[in-house]
Amino acid sequence: MTKKRTAARKRSEAGNWHLEGFDTFEGKSYPLPGSYPTEKKAIEAAKKQLAELEKTQPSATSGGQSSMGIQDRIYIVRPDGTKYRIFG
Numbered sequence: 001m002t003k004k005r006t007a008a009r010k011r012s013e014a015g016n017w018h019l020e021g022f023d024t025f026e027g028k029s030y031p032l033p034g035s036y037p038t039e040k041k042a043i044e045a046a047k048k049q050l051a052e053l054e055k056t057q058p059s060a061t062s063g064g065q066s067s068m069g070i071q072d073r074i075y076i077v078r079p080d081g082t083k084y085r086i087f088g
Contacts, residue, residue, distance in 0.1 A: 015079025017042035019049060022073040032074075042076045046086040049074045054088075 017039055019032035032049060036042040050065070053072055062071040065087055075083040 017079060018077040019046055020075045020077050020083060021049070022075065024070045024072060029075075039076070039078075043086060046074045046076055047088060050086070050088045 017036040019034060019042065021030045021032050022028070023030065034045055036045060053074070054064075057071045059065075059069070059071065062069055064071050065073070074086050076086055077083045
């Protein structure tokens with residue numbers, strides 16, 4: 001890893017990470033509660049959110065997290081505002 005990438009990573013880990021949900025049926029994003037000091041903590045929280053979704057929107061009826069599924073999606077929002085999708 002280059003010095004520049006290492007410095008950028010340290011800066012982002014010093015900021016707050018957040019979660020965002022996406023309602024696939026309505027096509028709208030929504031904020032999820034919580035703020036996390038590290039990416040690792042955000043990933044742990046996101047996996048808990050996915051487990052909750054499985055209870056309320058079971059894969060058997062929603063299609064789950066597949067590309068054709070309508071189960072809500074969970075994204076991790078980096079301190080710089082960019083985001084990526086998390087899978088169970």
